[in-house]
Amino acid sequence: MRDPDISVVICVYTEDRWEDILAAVSSVRAQSYPALETLLVVDHNPALKDRLERAYKEEECAASGGVRVLANTGPRGLSAGRNTGIAASHGDVIAFLDDDAVAERDWLRHFAAGYADPRVMAVGGRTVPIWASGRRPDWFPEEFDWVVGCTYKGLPPGRVRVRNVLGGNASFRRTAFDAAGGFATGIGRDGDRRPLGCEETELCIRLTRARPDAVLLIDDRAVIHHRVPAPREHFAYFRTRAYAEGLSKALVARSVGADKGLESERRYTTRVLPAGVARGLRDALLARPGGAARAGAILTGVLAAAGGYAVGSARARRGGTTFSSAPIQTARPATPGPRTRAAAAGGTDG
Numbered sequence: 001m002r003d004p005d006i007s008v009v010i011c012v013y014t015e016d017r018w019e020d021i022l023a024a025v026s027s028v029r030a031q032s033y034p035a036l037e038t039l040l041v042v043d044h045n046p047a048l049k050d051r052l053e054r055a056y057k058e059e060e061c062a063a064s065g066g067v068r069v070l071a072n073t074g075p076r077g078l079s080a081g082r083n084t085g086i087a088a089s090h091g092d093v094i095a096f097l098d099d100d101a102v103a104e105r106d107w108l109r110h111f112a113a114g115y116a117d118p119r120v121m122a123v124g125g126r127t128v129p130i131w132a133s134g135r136r137p138d139w140f141p142e143e144f145d146w147v148v149g150c151t152y153k154g155l156p157p158g159r160v161r162v163r164n165v166l167g168g169n170a171s172f173r174r175t176a177f178d179a180a181g182g183f184a185t186g187i188g189r190d191g192d193r194r195p196l197g198c199e200e201t202e203l204c205i206r207l208t209r210a211r212p213d214a215v216l217l218i219d220d221r222a223v224i225h226h227r228v229p230a231p232r233e234h235f236a237y238f239r240t241r242a243y244a245e246g247l248s249k250a251l252v253a254r255s256v257g258a259d260k261g262l263e264s265e266r267r268y269t270t271r272v273l274p275a276g277v278a279r280g281l282r283d284a285l286l287a288r289p290g291g292a293a294r295a296g297a298i299l300t301g302v303l304a305a306a307g308g309y310a311v312g313s314a315r316a317r318r319g320g321t322t323f324s325s326a327p328i329q330t331a332r333p334a335t336p337g338p339r340t341r342a343a344a345a346g347g348t349d350g
Contacts, residue, residue, distance in 0.1 A: 004092035004115050005036040006108050006171065009085030011078055012099045013043035015051065020100040020227060022055075025067060027102035027224075033109035036091045041081040043072045078167075079183035079199045086177055095171035098149065101127070101226040103169075110222035111171045114159070121176040121207060121214040124165030125222025126151045132230040138290025139235070141298050143276040147241045148228045151220070154272030159219040163264050164204035169224045176214070180207040198248035205252070235297070242301040246308020254316045273298055 008028050012021050021040070028038050040056070042049040049071055056067040070088055074080025086094055095111055097103055107125065114123035127150040129136070136142075142153035149168050165171075183199045208214050231237055249265065276298050283291025 003033075004112055004173075005090065006033070006093045006095050006112060007085075007089035007091030008035045008038045008095045008097055008108075009041060009082060009089065010038065010097050010099050011041045011043060011072075011081035011085065012048065012052070013045055013081075015045070015048050017099055018051075021052070023102050024097055024099055025056075027104075027107075028097065030105055031103070031108045032105050033112050035095075035108060037089065038067045039085045039089060040067060040069045041072055041085045042069065043078075043081050044076050046071075075185055077185060079185045082167075083182040083185075086174075086182055089174075091174065093171050093173055094177075096167060096169070097224065098168040098226060100229075101168060101224045104223040104225070107222050107224060110219045114217050114219055115173060117215065119213055119215045120173070120217060121179075121211060122165050122170065122172045122204060122216040123222070124162070124170040124216075124218045125224060126218070126220040127166065127169045127224050127226045130225050130227045131233060132228055133233055137233050139293035139297055140233070140238070141276050141280070141294045141301075143272055143298060144238065144242070144301050146245075147238055147301070148232050149226050150228075153276070154268060155218065155220075157220055159217055159221075162216055162218050163208075164201040165216060165218060167200035168226065169222070170200060176207050176211075179210040179214075198245070198252050202252045238297065239300060239304050242304035243308040246305040246310070247312040248308075249305070250309050250312025250316055253313070269302065273302060 010021070010024055010028075025038055025040070028035050040052055042052065049069060052069045056069060068088070070084055072081040073084045073087075082096060085096075093111065093115060095108065110125065111123045114120050129145060129148055129150045131137075145152040146166070149166075151166070155162075180203060182203070184202050204216055208216070232241075277295045280291045280293075280295030280298065283289075284295070285291075
């Protein structure tokens, strides 16, 4: 099989992250495996869209490898923004990068390698936190790094088969969206308003139902570094985000059933988290900083997520929460024609 062309989609929503957005785009341009294009999808913020269009005007004119700025054509939120990027992209593979993250140089190369197997429909990577304070808070357990959008302790190392990839550092074969449709709106994050998630989990489960032969991978060599702002280092955000995850899991279970929707979570809560509590208590006995606090945070996180799940399930039974996972028109726009890796490199340098 030929090397896949990869489109990169970065969803953006606020000018407060201007420098982060520029850094994210620069990290894509510096890839050892050049991207076909970078699509910046702006979530209902005309001022930010105009500013980005001015910044990347020359890039947009490039034949390949440039930057295109688009408006989210769906409802407000990350899922609809991603769907807009998918529909507008040209690549065989669509990769997603958070707007406050930077990718290591070989990020796309490791993604591309995974697609040598035609059964592979998605490849994710490893996301490393960049703490605003310069270091991990003593009380913050690695098992809950998903709270800040990062890879958490308990995931297996290497290139491994998984139920779902994590959306801020992930890629999908274009045909995955042909088979399963796009990201469900009504589940994921809406700027800073709703710290929800799980839209990629719901999509991946839907994908493997539509394509039972599909293989989904995580390759921990495909690394990005994700900025954690100061407010997200606080315990109040930790608790709120854990509760929101429970709400999101209830929506996923409603969509795909509790058996699949909570399959990975059962192992996480019965094996990974008890081991984390034990480590925290051991560290407390050894007078290491934060041991007891980490154990307490794990227990609090579990209770908060369980509470959110209960509330979300009750709302779903009453019919108070809706979401949509309509198909995406993924027919490719006209392109300049076949291209080589060398041609792509010429389009992204400079």
